[in-house]
Amino acid sequence: MVVVSFPDPTLRDAVGEVPGVESVLWDPAGEAAPDPRIEVVVAPYLGAAEALSAVEQLEGCRLVQLQSAGFDGVLEAVPESVAVANAAGVYDAATAELAVGMAIASLRGIPQAVRAGDEQRWASLGQRPSLADRRVLIVGYGSVGSAIARRLVPFEVSLTAVASRPRAGDGTVAEVRGVDELPGLLPAHDVVIVITPLNDATRHLVDEAFLSAMPDGALLINVARGPVADTDALVRHAGRLRLALDVTDPEPLPDGHALWGAPDVLITPHAGGNTTALLPRMAALLRDQLSLLAAGEQPRHLVRPIVKT
Structure with a gap:
């Protein structure tokens, strides 16, 4: 027994x-x-x-x-x-759902529409980027990363996957690239979804150099762990980049923190798996x-x- x-x-x-x-x-x-x-x-x-x-x-x-x-x-x-x-x-399905939901919400301006609605205002969103035709980079291609990729395929995106080491593809992506290729990959993608484990190699993986390599208007989604990203660097790039964060560092994010009021930032309170x-x-x-x-x-x-x- x-x-x-x-x-x-x-x-x-x-x-x-x-x-x-x-x-x-x-x-x-x-x-x-x-x-x-x-x-x-x-x-x-x-x-x-x-x-x-x-x-x-x-x-x-x-x-x-x-x-x-x-x-x-x-x-x-x-x-x-x-x-x-x-x-x-x-947590694969629930986290993948949130990642895709955050991508759609951020790209289509849903947070701005909700804020305007709270003020009982009709505010045009203008022409927003679609998820269709976006070039999506998934950083961390384990079980959750592959679940995200499978859910993105019907949205007609272009997918690139990155893991700690390169390997063959899995039917969803043709190949998995190595993390050392990130500097060359980041400038060519519109949406970057981070879903790596937190360890010595990934702590502050999303740093000043990482964010600077992303093109203007690109979207970063972090559904990994807060310390995978350098919070100060996120604050500096908010507005130039769109940010969708289910995790933060520190966590919980304190009231009045600079990220709360930064432009084009969507924050959920580490809710990825709790469904x-x-x-x-x-x-x-x-x-x-x-x-x-x-x-x-x-x-x-x-x-x-x-x-x-």
């Missing part, structure tokens, strides 16, 4: 009974572990990195299962002997992971492998 802790009853009940698994409730952010037999810890949805140092008290813990795709700060918090798996795939699709997809992933563990098999989506004993 594999003993698994869930951070809240809603998630536990959504997962339901899994043969070979015993569930307990434990939020590592707030209390001592209720059962020393816990082998698998399902992390809280928010604040996982801050909470998971409590795993140290569980001598038999062998896996932390995250509820996020990103895992920045988690590997440093969790003991090195404990494996870590992320929630790859759970009605979240709970059922998270529950399905957990059922799959726990079934594998109960059968003595390796779980999927490991970002730190299980230590052989």
